[in-house]
Amino acid sequence: MGTRRESAVLVSVEFGNRKGPQLRTASLARSAALLSESADDSGLDATATRSFDFEASIEEFRELVLSAGASILAEVVQRRPKPDPATLLGSGKIDEIHGIVASSHADVVLFDYDLTPTQLRNLEDLLPCRVVDRTQLILDIFARHARTREGQLQVELAQLEYMLPRLTGRGRSMSQLGGGIGTRGPGETQLETDRRRIQRRLLQLREELEGVRRVRAQQRQRREAVPVPAVALVGYTNAGKSTLFNTITRAGVLESSRMFATLDPKLKAIQLPSRRKVLLSDTVGFIRDLPHTLVTSFRATLEEVQKAEVLVHVRDCTSPMQEEHKAEVEKVLGELDVLSTPRIEVLNKIDLLPEKEREALLASGAVAVSGKTGLGVEALMARLDQALVADPIVEQRFQIPQSEGLVLAALGAGALIREREFDGNLVRMTVAGPASLIGRYRRFWKS
Numbered sequence: 001m002g003t004r005r006e007s008a009v010l011v012s013v014e015f016g017n018r019k020g021p022q023l024r025t026a027s028l029a030r031s032a033a034l035l036s037e038s039a040d041d042s043g044l045d046a047t048a049t050r051s052f053d054f055e056a057s058i059e060e061f062r063e064l065v066l067s068a069g070a071s072i073l074a075e076v077v078q079r080r081p082k083p084d085p086a087t088l089l090g091s092g093k094i095d096e097i098h099g100i101v102a103s104s105h106a107d108v109v110l111f112d113y114d115l116t117p118t119q120l121r122n123l124e125d126l127l128p129c130r131v132v133d134r135t136q137l138i139l140d141i142f143a144r145h146a147r148t149r150e151g152q153l154q155v156e157l158a159q160l161e162y163m164l165p166r167l168t169g170r171g172r173s174m175s176q177l178g179g180g181i182g183t184r185g186p187g188e189t190q191l192e193t194d195r196r197r198i199q200r201r202l203l204q205l206r207e208e209l210e211g212v213r214r215v216r217a218q219q220r221q222r223r224e225a226v227p228v229p230a231v232a233l234v235g236y237t238n239a240g241k242s243t244l245f246n247t248i249t250r251a252g253v254l255e256s257s258r259m260f261a262t263l264d265p266k267l268k269a270i271q272l273p274s275r276r277k278v279l280l281s282d283t284v285g286f287i288r289d290l291p292h293t294l295v296t297s298f299r300a301t302l303e304e305v306q307k308a309e310v311l312v313h314v315r316d317c318t319s320p321m322q323e324e325h326k327a328e329v330e331k332v333l334g335e336l337d338v339l340s341t342p343r344i345e346v347l348n349k350i351d352l353l354p355e356k357e358r359e360a361l362l363a364s365g366a367v368a369v370s371g372k373t374g375l376g377v378e379a380l381m382a383r384l385d386q387a388l389v390a391d392p393i394v395e396q397r398f399q400i401p402q403s404e405g406l407v408l409a410a411l412g413a414g415a416l417i418r419e420r421e422f423d424g425n426l427v428r429m430t431v432a433g434p435a436s437l438i439g440r441y442r443r444f445w446k447s
């Protein structure tokens with residue numbers, strides 16, 4: 001990790017000619033004032049027409065950059081009808097950025113956009129410092145926060161997979177040693193590597209991960225011998241999951257204002273008011289445009305989501321992006337095939353609301369809490385009890401083709417397999433699990 005903060009120039013881009021509503025909050029207006037105000041290629045005045053969504057996404061980008069440990073030197077915004085295939089930005093904008101970098105001695109230019117390998121290479125040629133795109137930035141944050149062996153292996157794997165198509169023989173960005181954004185992890189040790197060495201390392205990583213996962217699976221099996229229902233906290237990054245988890249469990253799990261503080265699964269047994277025991281898990285935060293390699297490679301924490309009987313969706317009710325974040329979370333839940341798992345929507349951070357609004361929320365029957373102060377947490381526990389009581393454990397015979405890997409995995413993860421026999425490409429088994437899960441796969445029931 002770098003010993004000093006890197007200084008960064010941030011570049012946000014918006015394509016198309018959409019006109020958005022005016023800025024809505026003081027803090028966003030303040031941030032807007034910090035931004036470069038120059039009119040862009042499209043001839044429109046960027047500030048006047050910048051949409052609310054765009055402002056919020058810049059705010060989020062800033063938060064990501066701080067999470068990566070960099071300091072923000074300057075921010076540049078460009079709106080243009082469409083991206084330039086070779087350089088993303090227009091040449092005027094690139095000159096402007098060049099000037100800012102040269103005069104401010106910035107270490108890195110960060111793009112809130114995924115660059116193609118060609119764009120990355122060209123921008124590196126045109127600018128006098130490193131260039132890092134959004135995926136690489138997120139990978140870097142993950143690299144900083146991974147604490148278990150499994151988490152570290154997963155991040156390195158994702159970083160190498162990202163790097164591979166961007167190795168062009170020149171490898172300028174890979175050949176700079178140091179602790180900068182995008183050079184951590186594999187960047188530090190394997191900078192001069194050619195493809196073959198990376199491929200070999202990838203193979204090695206996959207094998208090591210397989211081993212780590214086998215151990216996890218064994219631990220899980222042991223845990224599942226005692227069927228305790230699982231509850232997973234899910235939500236957008238920074239929604240307050242770890243804080244709420246701590247308040248509920250007093251487990252002392254790392255809580256951080258930096259995004260993605262949680263990369264490794266955290267599990268804790270808790271007791272509900274009914275004295276029913278459940279396993280509560282804290283999970284990694286979701287984020288817009290999460291690099292796909294990460295969605296799949298972070299299946300360690302997401303496994304807990306797949307086997308949960310109830311999901312608790314933690315939402316920051318003070319965020320101006322609430323609805324977008326909710327949609328994003330639901331998208332990921334869909335990819336994990338858990339949209340039909342019962343879900344409790346929890347509005348968090350109500351301590352930050354004006355008293356009237358808070359009272360109104362609490363009176364409306366919504367589950368509203370403050371993970372920080374503990375307000376409303378008891379009511380949440382009672383809701384959990386209800387959700388679980390409504391989902392008793394039932395036993396059912398199944399007959400499932402082996403090709404239905406997802407179904408087999410879901411049942412294996414969320415229920416107890418009592419007996420199992422293989423018949424050609426069919427699996428017959430008796431499964432004891434929550435009625436909701438069993439019911440979801442009715443089409444494979446065998447009476």
Ligand SMILES: Nc1nc2c(ncn2[C@@H]2O[C@H](COP(=O)(O)OP(=O)(O)OP(=O)(O)O)[C@@H](O)[C@H]2O)c(=O)[nH]1
Pocket residue numbers: 235236237238239240241242243244255256257258259260261262283284285286348349350351352369370371372373
């Ligand atoms: N005021 C207030 N702040 C909160 C509350 N819950 C969380 N926070 C703050 O919000 C920030 C993020 O909290 P975390 O618990 O780390 O969020 P998270 O959802 O676990 O984030 P990731 O692990 O990055 O996905 C921290 O600065 C918390 O102190 C709350 O109820 N009220």
Ligand SMILES: [Mg+2]
Pocket residue numbers: 241242243260261262282283285
């Ligand atoms: Mg967390």
